[in-house]
Amino acid sequence: MTLITTTDALDSFCRSLAGTEYITVDTEFLREKTYWPQLCLVQIGGPDGAVAIDPLAEGIDLAPLYALMADPSILKVFxxxxxxxEIFLHLSGKIPAPLFDTQVAAMVCGFGESVSYETLVTKLAGARIDKSSRFTDWSHRPLTERQLTYALADVIHLRPAYEKLKRRLARTGRAHWLEEEMAVLTQPSTYQADPETSWMRLKVRTNKPRFVAVLKELAAWREREAQRRDLPRSRVLRDEALLEIAANAPATVDDLARTRGLGRSIAEGRQGTDILAAVQRATDIPESELPPLEPREEPPAGLQPTVELLRVLLKMKCEENNVAPKLVASSSDLEAIAADDAADVQPMHGWRRELFGEDALALKHGRLALSIVDRRVRIIPVAQ
Incomplete structure (x- = not known):
């Protein structure tokens, strides 16, 4: 068992992987008290064994690790x-690539939706994972042998799991099904938290333009402040307080201090000044310049039965082809297809259209029907 704590040892290990087809990678991190994940351990599995790298070791430079993650000739399996x-992008500015995600591959290969690592390696590698260290404090030093054993298991058993998934994908001709998902995972925009759109994370029950304008300003300020101070959003301002301030649009310190859970000391401090400034920016927007809100469209009357039929078809097709329904279509996708033949949603493109989309349109227009035969749902072509 190896724990790397020096730059020289890390550089030597990374150089030893030159020419390797793939490596398995996992990380241990903490995020409860920070905005950005605090990297505490990196595990790498290679053809000759696995090592743990201690990014908290005094004086260690992770540049060799970042170079390894960016090496285009070595596949990184997570x-x-x-x-x-997200961690590697934040620390190094680059996304590990090329990339293979065994959870997504497992969905393609019929292991269900969002299959856990423990389930996957039990089925594919016959391994039993001891998860007693799941909630350990990975920032505490020294790490125990039990912690390291637990951490390294996450990359040791991932190798045979990956090999079997790779063979299944080749045998079924589905390797290209992963390309779209991997393209999303390797896009930097996937991991960028845009302050200007952060308000969309909140559950808003009104579409009043002024309220939304204030909420946008407040949420953008909170996101920037959380990033700047490296604090969780809730440590800067809780969602409940954010929504209450947006609803009341306080104009003075006294008004702001009445916000539940905020307190006068915060209202009178720099944070209170920033909050009031954000509210003022939104209230200064003339009514005529408030961004129009898209009205929430109610589905046409009678559409829901069509959606339910499409849902049955989706489950049947995915069961037949041994692929997770979540990977093919979402509930909103089904609603879009039910409402519009030309809906620009994932199930109407590429392999998803071949698997489900074409039959979905045929079912919708009566070119095929569903029937129960021997307690199983079957597709029946309908003569036109």
């Missing part, structure tokens, strides 16, 4: 890669 990729 499980549920999004948060790991």
């Amino acid at each position: 499980h549920a890669a999004r948060q790991d990729v």
Whole structure:
């Protein structure tokens, strides 16, 4: 078992992987008290074994690791890669590529939706994962042997799991199905939190233009402040307080201090000044210049039964082809197809259209029907 704590050892290890076809990668991090993930450990599995890299070791330079992650000749295999990729992008400015996500591949290969690492390696590698260290404090030093054993298991067993998934994809001709998902994971925009659109994360129950204008300004300020101070959004200002301030649009310190959970000390401080300034910017917008809100369209009467039929078809087609329905179409996709033949949604493009989209349109227009035969749903062509 190896724990790398020096730049020289890290450089030597990364150089030893030159010419390797692929490596398996995982990270341990904390995020409860910060906006950006705090990287605490990196695990790399290569053909000759696995190592753990300690990014918190005194004096260590992670440049060799970042160069390895950016090496276009070595495939980086992750499980549920999004948060790991976000960490490397934030620290190095580059996304690990090329990339293979075994969770997405497992969805393509019929292991269900968002399959866990434990489930996947149990089924594919016959391994039993001890998850007793799942909630450990990875920032605490020294790390114990038990912690390291747990951490390294996440890349050791990922290798045989990847090999079997790779063979399944080749056998079924579905390797190209992953390309679209991997393209999303390797786009920097996937990980960029735009302050100007951060208000959309909130559950807004009104479409009043002035309220939304204030909310946008407040949410954008909070996002920038959270990034600047490296704090969770809720540590800067809780969602409930944000929505209450947007609803009341306070103009003075006294008004702001009445916000539940905020307190006079905050209202009178720099944060209170910033909040009032954000509210003022929104209230200064003339009525005629408030951005128009798109009215929430109600689905046409009678559309829901069509959506439900499409849902049955989706489940049947995905079961037949051993692929997770979540990867093919969402509920909103089904609603869009039910309402519009030309809906520009994922199921109407590429392999998804071949698998489901064409049949969805045929079902919608009566060119095929669904029937139950021997307790199973079957497709029946309809003569025109």
